[in-house]
Amino acid sequence: MDGEKMDKTPMYQYVINDIKRKIEAGELKPHDPLPSQIDLAKAYGTSEITSRRALSDLVQEGYVYRIRGKGSFIQENPAFAEAKPIRSIYLAHLNHTIEGFNHPFFSNMFDGINTVCEENGIDFHLWDIGPDNVLPNDPHAGIILLTSTANDSFDPSRLTVWQQENRRMVTVHFYYPHLGIPYVIVDNLTGGYLATQHLLSLGHRRIGIIITGNSILEVNQEFSLRLQGYRLALSQHQIPFDPDLIACVSGFDERAEMGEEGFRRLMALDEPPTAIFATSDYKAFGAIDEARKRGMKVPEEISIMGYDDVKVSAYSYPTLSTVNQNTHKLGERAAEILLFEMKEGGGQLLKDEIVPTLIQRGSTGPAPRRQADPS
Known part of the structure; x- marks a missing residue:
C-alpha cells in the first residue's frame, strides 16, 4: 500500500479511492490487470471480504471489468462511470x-x-x-x-x-x-429432451409422459418446454408423436397422487408404454408406488424417469433416474x-x-425384450 490510512473512511472505500486515484494519475491504464482479491487484501493489509467488496463496487461503478477465469481489469473509459453500486x-x-x-x-x-x-x-x-x-x-x-x-x-x-x-x-x-x-432460466426443452433420449437409448420406443396441466393446451411455460423436448427426442428417432401417451394431470403443487393418476391412465391404454417420463420427481414417486401396487417391477417391466433431483431421489428404492436443473x-x-x-x-x-444434467439411477433400464426395438 502506497500510504497510510489516516482518516475514518471505511477500508473498502479507502481501497476504492486509492485505485481511482491511480487510474486518474495514469499509474493504472485501460485494460491493466488488477491483483486478485487475495493479493489485493494483502497489499492493503485488510480482509479478503473487504477486497471483494471494493472490486465489486469498482465493477458496478464502471471503473473495472471482469473476465471469468482471468481476473479484473481497468475499464477503457472509467471517467464516465456514474452507476451507484448495489448494496x-x-x-x-x-x-x-x-x-x-x-x-x-x-x-x-x-x-x-x-x-x-x-x-x-x-x-x-x-x-x-x-x-x-x-x-x-x-x-x-x-x-x-x-x-x-x-x-x-x-x-x-x-x-x-x-x-x-x-x-x-x-x-x-x-x-x-x-x-x-435480463433473464436467467433453466433450459427445460433440453431437460425434457435429455430425459426422453435416455429412455430411447435403453431401447424404449413407446414412452408415456405425465405432465401437469388441465389439458395439453393448459400447460405452463416450464412444462410446455419439457413436453417440446420430449417431442423433439421422439422425432429425431422417427417415432410418431402419439397424443394418447400424454397424461395431463391437474394440480398446482407437485404431488405423488398426480403420478399415480397419470400412471393409471397410461396403463389403461390398449398398448401401454414400456417407459414413463414423469415431469417431476414427486409424480415419478407416485408412478413407482402405483406400479408396485400392480405387482410391476421397476425397471424390469416399466422404466420411470423423474425431473428435479430432489434429495430423496438418491435414496428411494429403486433410486430415481432424474434431471438435475x-x-x-x-x-x-x-x-x-x-x-x-x-x-x-x-x-x-x-x-x-x-443446461440441466441427466442423472441415471436405478428406476430406468432396458426395454422388456419382447417390446424392445428390433434394431
Whole structure:
C-alpha cells in the first residue's frame, strides 16, 4: 500500500479511492490487470471480504471489468462511470410459501445467489411483493424477480413501471424478452429432451409422459418446454408423436397422487408404454408406488424417469433416474448479471440458459425384450 490510512473512511472505500486515484494519475491504464482479491487484501493489509467488496463496487461503478477465469481489469473509459453500486439483492416473489421454497429448485438457487453475494459483501434477502406488487423501497437494490406461478396474480404491467423507475432487475424461471429485461432460466426443452433420449437409448420406443396441466393446451411455460423436448427426442428417432401417451394431470403443487393418476391412465391404454417420463420427481414417486401396487417391477417391466433431483431421489428404492436443473448455477448467474454485467440505461438484453444434467439411477433400464426395438 502506497500510504497510510489516516482518516475514518471505511477500508473498502479507502481501497476504492486509492485505485481511482491511480487510474486518474495514469499509474493504472485501460485494460491493466488488477491483483486478485487475495493479493489485493494483502497489499492493503485488510480482509479478503473487504477486497471483494471494493472490486465489486469498482465493477458496478464502471471503473473495472471482469473476465471469468482471468481476473479484473481497468475499464477503457472509467471517467464516465456514474452507476451507484448495489448494496443488497432481493429475490422478489409473489405468494410463494416457505414450504415451497424448500424444493431444491429454489433452495439451490438461493444458495447460488448467496454465494456470489457473500463473495462481494452484498446482503441477500427474500421479499414478497404482495398483492400490490411492491418492491423494496431502495432504488439502488438489485432485484431478482420470480414473477409467475400457476396461482399468483402478478400484474405484468408493473414490469414497465419498474423499468421506468430504472430498477435493476433480472428475472428467473419465467421471462419477458419483449421487454428487454435480463433473464436467467433453466433450459427445460433440453431437460425434457435429455430425459426422453435416455429412455430411447435403453431401447424404449413407446414412452408415456405425465405432465401437469388441465389439458395439453393448459400447460405452463416450464412444462410446455419439457413436453417440446420430449417431442423433439421422439422425432429425431422417427417415432410418431402419439397424443394418447400424454397424461395431463391437474394440480398446482407437485404431488405423488398426480403420478399415480397419470400412471393409471397410461396403463389403461390398449398398448401401454414400456417407459414413463414423469415431469417431476414427486409424480415419478407416485408412478413407482402405483406400479408396485400392480405387482410391476421397476425397471424390469416399466422404466420411470423423474425431473428435479430432489434429495430423496438418491435414496428411494429403486433410486430415481432424474434431471438435475443446476439451479445453483442459475442463482449465481442471476447475481453476477446484476452485479457485474448490467449497466444503468444500457438497454441491452442480457440472458443465460442453464443446461440441466441427466442423472441415471436405478428406476430406468432396458426395454422388456419382447417390446424392445428390433434394431
